[in-house]
Amino acid sequence: MINYIDLHAHMVSRTTDDYHAMALTGCVAVTEPAFWAGYDRVSASAFADYFKHLTEFEPQRAAKYGIQHYTWLCLNPKEGEDRELAREVLAIIPQFLDRPNVLGIGEIGLNRVTRNELATFIDHVELALEHNQLIHIHTPHLEDKYKGTKAIVETLASNSRIDPSRVMVDHVEEHTIRMVLEHGFWAGLTLYPMTKVSPGRAIDMLEMYGTERLCVASACDWGPSQPLAIPNCMFEMRRRGHSQQWIHEVVYTNPSRFLSQSPKFKLAPLEQALVQ
Amino acid sequence: MQIEGSCPRTQRELIELEFIEHRTKILDIAAFLDRFDRSIEHNANDDFRIKAFREALAALNSAEFGRVERIQMLLSDLSSELRAERDGQSAYGAAKESEQ
Ligand SMILES: [Zn+2]
Numbered sequence: 001m002i003n004y005i006d007l008h009a010h011m012v013s014r015t016t017d018d019y020h021a022m023a024l025t026g027c028v029a030v031t032e033p034a035f036w037a038g039y040d041r042v043s044a045s046a047f048a049d050y051f052k053h054l055t056e057f058e059p060q061r062a063a064k065y066g067i068q069h070y071t072w073l074c075l076n077p078k079e080g081e082d083r084e085l086a087r088e089v090l091a092i093i094p095q096f097l098d099r100p101n102v103l104g105i106g107e108i109g110l111n112r113v114t115r116n117e118l119a120t121f122i123d124h125v126e127l128a129l130e131h132n133q134l135i136h137i138h139t140p141h142l143e144d145k146y147k148g149t150k151a152i153v154e155t156l157a158s159n160s161r162i163d164p165s166r167v168m169v170d171h172v173e174e175h176t177i178r179m180v181l182e183h184g185f186w187a188g189l190t191l192y193p194m195t196k197v198s199p200g201r202a203i204d205m206l207e208m209y210g211t212e213r214l215c216v217a218s219a220c221d222w223g224p225s226q227p228l229a230i231p232n233c234m235f236e237m238r239r240r241g242h243s244q245q246w247i248h249e250v251v252y253t254n255p256s257r258f259l260s261q262s263p264k265f266k267l268a269p270l271e272q273a274l275v276q
Numbered sequence: 277m278q279i280e281g282s283c284p285r286t287q288r289e290l291i292e293l294e295f296i297e298h299r300t301k302i303l304d305i306a307a308f309l310d311r312f313d314r315s316i317e318h319n320a321n322d323d324f325r326i327k328a329f330r331e332a333l334a335a336l337n338s339a340e341f342g343r344v345e346r347i348q349m350l351l352s353d354l355s356s357e358l359r360a361e362r363d364g365q366s367a368y369g370a371a372k373e374s375e376q
Binding site for chain 1: 364370
């Protein structure tokens with residue numbers, strides 16, 4: 001069995017049975033970006049509770065299955081329209097940044113590609129730079145993906161303080177992957193039914209662009225999604241004729257290479273992970 | 277980007293592995309279009325999504341490599357202006373004419 005890391009999993013929305021199934025299929029670590037609850041939260045204190053959940057309860061739940069749990073904090077792009085709330089949430093994030101499982105700021109980005117969303121995105125980028133944090137980026141869906149990814153890439157590329165190797169631009173597809181990789185960012189392929197990419201298409205892009213700076217993730221959340229999307233994709237990779245070494249590079253080495261840029265990311269041996 | 281020879285399976289193997297799966301997908305699309313014709317009320321023949329869908333199907337017939345990327349662009353909002361404000365939480369899957 002090949003071990004893997006799921007770089008994008010909204011575990012607060014998943015059951016403990018999902019952790020069990022992920023552990024059985026070789027998952028050794030997950031990173032959980034802060035996201036939208038399905039409704040717009042009304043106050044910064046709701047976010048404080050959420051950040052507490054992400055940094056206290058969730059890593060303990062994961063550890064019982066030998067899975068290391070890391071997280072990213074932000075106000076999600078779906079809520080970025082509310083500038084007042086964004087300012088309040090940005091003000092409380094620094095108190096959580098020193099917690100042991102926090103790797104950076106994310107998933108920030110754009111949703112419907114509005115002026116306010118872009119302003120909130122830029123504020124988060126500034127916060128990340130100020131605190132020397134890694135950045136995890138959500139790109140918008142469907143018809144908004146192309147223009148939203150372009151706006152994000154242009155915004156970051158025009159900021160000379162951004163080191164692109166410390167930024168993961170997630171949810172890339174066939175029409176956005178090139179611009180992300182060409183600018184030196186990491187790119188994430190999301191194995192999510194309907195609105196993102198299938199295993200077949202993710203593998204196609206890995207074959208054509210090469211495995212460097214590319215990761216796959218499930219982005220499992222409260223919607224129809226699959227916590228076992230990575231092992232499913234690994235099966236497809238084998239069916240496609242790829243070697244164990246190639247698969248290991250994509251599902252384990254690459255995410256650990258990106259995440260290890262945070263000194264907090266350390267993969268413990270399973271025996272140790274289980275008692276943390 | 278490498279195109280030529282980047283897929284490790286032969287064409288014969290790809291047919292054995294994937295033909296039935298994609299045959300099913302084509303039939304599903306055909307059935308969706310037939311269902312659309314049989315609809316109890318014809319009130320969306322000019323809906324921006326169905327128009328984009330038909331354009332995408334035409335692009336599918338191209339003999340030239342790069343079909344996915346071209347179809348992605350047909351289904352994208354190609355304007356570069358930011359929206360003045362959020363109009364809802366979800367995208368539609370194709371750009372409304374006013375936004376192209
Ligand atoms: Zn997400």
